[in-house]
Amino acid sequence: MSELPFKKVDELLGGELVGERVRTRGWIYRTRHKGKMVFTVIRDSSGIIQATLFKGDMESEDDFNDAKKALVESSVEVEGILVEEPRAPGGYEIQVRRFHVVHFAEIFPITKDQSEEFLMDKRHLWVRSRRLTAIAKIKHSLFKAAREWFDEQGFYEVTPPILTGSAAEGGATLFEVKYFGDKAYLSQSAQLYLEAMIFSLENVYSITPSFRAEKSRTRKHLTEFWHLEAEEAWTGLEGNIKIQEELLSHIAHRVAEWNRKELEFLGRDPKDLLKIETPFPRYRYSEALDNLRKKGVELEWGDDFGAPEERKLTEDEELPIFVTHWPTEAKAFYMRWDPKDTRVVLNDDMLAPEGYGEIFGASERETDVNHLIERLKAEDANIEDYEWYLDLRRYGSVQHSGFGMGVERVVAWLSKAEHIRETIPFPRTPSRIRP
RNA sequence: GCCGUCGUAGCUCAGUGGCUGGAGCGGCCGGCUGUUAACCGGCAGGUCGCAGGUUCGAAUCCUGCCGACGGCGCCA
Structure with missing residues (x-):
């Protein structure tokens, strides 16, 4: 040579x-x-x-x-x-x-015909495939574009803990780990910690793994997923919504620009992503109920949307949509009541087009310590576990809002993936912990 | 947690009560100067998921277990 x-x-x-x-x-x-x-x-x-x-x-x-x-x-x-x-x-x-x-390689086990099970068993080799490689490059671009956008907007990237001492939302879905003589849990969300950080840095975000011990067998669930979360001081629901749509639009445009080859290989027209311009359509929860009723789906006020309802709502949309102002009882304790209608909270879910489901969850946060205590008691939560969080409302409480984005769900949509497990090299699901 | 489907060669599958369990792909040997999932000839390769039962006889029927996949619910 x-x-x-x-x-x-x-x-x-x-x-x-x-x-x-x-x-x-x-x-x-x-x-x-x-x-x-x-x-x-x-x-x-x-x-x-x-x-x-x-x-x-x-x-x-x-x-x-x-x-x-x-x-x-x-x-x-x-x-x-x-x-x-x-x-x-x-x-x-x-x-x-x-x-x-x-x-000289030994006989490579992956050939023309493979079952899902076999490919998952050989995942360490299957990651070499052109398909997973293309999707991995798109995920890389998503992170790069998100950091670029947050940096331009003056957000600080921070590093919340993954090991936590108590449940943040819904104890049943936590993974428990041994912590010396004590118990600890794998984080489900950085949100409460990000809220603590806004009092020094004002606008913050983090990119971390989140863990959910839910036995969900669907094409959009993982037990370990990457969570992009942001929290903004002095910001209400309206400002928060703008941040979400601008961030996602920026990501979609950058991926269209940087990953043309990969998108074409995956069968996604880059033009689909260039069309993602703000503002995205917004529907209040009650309007979404009406729209569903027109499409022949009857839901009671207070019901959550299932996968078929999400599909119905987004089937005629080219853009992601926001559904805002959800019933209080369906949502977490930290979401702020709408002062104009206390049956609902100031929150939004963003649904991806084409049935890829909920990709953002967001809300304005409750600032009043007594309201928070009331809501926690209603959920039979252990108030002591939340004392540190309640402190955030005792020392200079301000209006603030934030959101969480499911990175793999966004990648799945961008890549036109069949299944969320294509968007992470080593997927963790209820029946998959190795390789 | 619920509903459904499937476990037979390294892989994808056929075989559904009866002689020695098959094919394609992959591998090995040989042939071929333009292949595109090449082609042609030959060879090797099996705990029929595991355990028990029915039967003269079980890959095939029954029971239990294990594993995986698809969907619902829950969520990002």
């Missing part, structure tokens, strides 16, 4: 190096041989390119024999002339002169 610098596959596919001797490295994605020729498709993090070997053109016969023997997923370095070749996938190929097998 020469000392030529290694080029990434996408640089080769750019076409500027046609006619030159080039060198690249990666893993064998496909291979087949035909007499004195070998066709291999090389995969690296940037894409795939065909490398074609004619025995007579090779500078080493051993290289040719190695290429013939090397199975799918062997790691290789190849060197040859880059040519334009309409018969090759992608339109370019390397006519190989030298072929070095870094490691």
Whole structure:
């Protein structure tokens, strides 16, 4: 092998190096041989390119024999002339002169036909697939775009704890862990801690894993998911809604811009994402009930929406929608009562288009310590566990609001994924903790 | 927590009471200078999920268990 610098596959596919001797490295994605020729498709993090070997053109016969023997997923370095070749996938190929097998792979277990169960058992290998790779790149862009947007808006990224001493919302869905002689829980939400941080930094956000011990078997649930949460001082429901829609619109536009190739591979038209412009449609909960009634779905005031109702509400929408002002009894204790109508709280859920479900949950927070105590008592909560939180309303309480975004659900929508587990490399579900 | 489906070769499946349990893919050997999930010839590969029962005889019927998948509810 020469000392030529290694080029990434996408640089080769750019076409500027046609006619030159080039060198690249990666893993064998496909291979087949035909007499004195070998066709291999090389995969690296940037894409795939065909490398074609004619025995007579090779500078080493051993290289040719190695290429013939090397199975799918062997790691290789190849060197040859880059040519334009309409018969090759992608339109370019390397006519190989030298072929070095870094490691001869054993028989790769993942072949043409696979069941969901088998792919989950081999997840550590399946993450190499083009589909999961494309989705992983979109997730990366989501984080990058979100941080970019928050930074422009003057938010501080903070680091709330994952191990917590008591339940934040609904004790039944907490994972319990041993904590020396005591018990601790894996965080379900950073919200209460973010609320504490606004009194110094005013506008804060965090990106953390959240854990829910719910035995939910659906295409939009994980027991461990990534949670993007923000909390804003001096902000009411209206300001909070604007932050949510602008953030999501920014993310959608950036993904359309940065991940054109991946979106097309996944069957998502980038134009769908460029259309995500603010403001998003808003419906009060009671209006949403009326809309459902027009579509033939009868719900009682106070009922929560199930998956079929969410689908009905979003089926004619190109944009995500907000449903605001939900019945108090359906929602958490920290949500502020609407002063104009105490049957409802100042909150919103944002529903993604195409039935991807609830992607944001948000509210203005209750600022009055006595109201909070009243609501906690109504839920039979242990007030002592919340004393620290109640303190936040005793020392300079101010109007504030915040939201949580389910990162994987947004990625699922952006990527047109079939199932949320495609959006996280090692999904945790009630029946899956390994690999 | 509830409803449903499925466990047979490394993978995807056929076989549903009777002779030695099959195919395709993948692998190995051989052939082939333009393959695209190549093709042609040959070879190897099995605890029929586990346990018990019915029967002259069970992959096949029954019971229990285990595992997985799909959906509902709950949520982001």
